[in-house]
């Protein structure tokens with residue numbers, strides 16, 4: 001892709017937009033950045049861009065700015081039905097995402113992971129396993145470092161382990177991982193993708209460019225992920241918690257095993273009980289990682305040792321503290337109903353659950369049976385509280401707490417021994433993001449130390 005001297009517009013000045021703008025400029029493009037947020041909000045990034053000779057349009061998008069370009073690089077946070085993008089698309093202007101841009105420059109092997117839930121955990125785990133095998137490895141994408149920022153240090157004999165979201169995949173065309181993983185496809189982000197079909201189609205772009213030389217790792221226990229096999233040209237490897245698979249990773253007699261092909265013998269990798277992460281969903285993440293790592297050439301013993309050392313990523317069913325016999329878990333990253341249900345299912349019962357935030361139009365009714373079975377009380381917070389109440393009323397006692405602090409105080413006061421989790425919605429109504437919400441939760445919990453409980 002020749003971009004020297006080309007006029008390129010980067011839409012959206014998030015982490016990846018910033019990295020893309022700087023990269024393009026260093027490649028000799030004439031770069032403009034456009035963001036709907038005001039110059040005040042963007043103040044911390046603007047001087048560095050101007051210094052680099054990058055033009056900045058803040059506080060809105062100008063259609064003319066869009067029309068003057070040779071290429072548009074759109075950030076994952078910007079909907080592709082933004083009116084200015086729709087307009088210029090009609091004129092045939094290429095519109096790509098930062099992952100697609102990076103794909104043209106990245107050297108070496110790519111292992112890419114997508115799914116509705118479990119991406120960060122599985123991506124981090126794969127990264128750790130490959131590093132343990134002494135393979136030159138970089139980890140990035142929707143986690144930590146944008147893909148474009150990995151380009152400079154990428155090498156022909158190395159691996160880029162990438163977490164890719166549906167928003168990022170929506171704008172990929174040539175992106176071509178040699179190992180692709182789809183963990184699961186359950187309803188999420190329907191506020192932006194419109195329908196489940198659109199959302200699933202975006203995820204399936206992860207293998208759109210794959211050939212029979214590439215591998216696609218799919219969850220045999222997930223209907224939508226499973227059905228993707230019919231549209232793939234790659235070699236399919238399955239992972240399953242429930243059954244033995246022809247080719248891939250599975251659980252048999254409490255042992256995770258890998259089978260390289262239908263003809264080969266199953267090779268034991270590690271015992272399920274050796275996995276240090278909580279919950280059946282994490283067994284799925286480990287199965288996917290075992291499969292991907294074996295395909296990347298890592299031996300079973302190295303995989304086992306790396307999995308056994310792996311700690312939960314922050315905000316993912318992260319243990320916070322035990323106070324007055326009550327265990328507190330931070331699951332702020334569970335920002336959809338399926339993730340929240342998997343987290344609840346990781347505990348036998350006695351759960352005081354904090355639920356709420358800005359909702360993405362999910363159906364909380366599907367939680368009813370599980371709530372009745374395992375949850376003592378739900379404490380609602382944020383904008384989704386009313387809807388949650390309507391959907392789960394009668395299944396479980398509900399306390400309308402309003403804020404996270406109030407919810408922790410109310411739950412902490414009555415919980416005797418058990419767990420407190422927080423989960424299920426995105427966080428943008430009361431917090432900057434899920435990390436912020438998770439940190440506030442942890443600080444609020446820690447502040448309870450020394451306080452007397454009413455129980």
Ligand code: ADP
Pocket residue numbers: 115116117118119120121122183184281282284285315316317331332333334335338339340342343
């Ligand atoms: P993602 O990056 O896809 O959001 P994470 O690894 O950050 O996924 O995990 C987010 C939350 O999703 C976890 O806190 C847990 O509640 C839930 N989760 C993790 N793995 C899975 C899985 N394989 N299936 C369903 N839910 C999962």
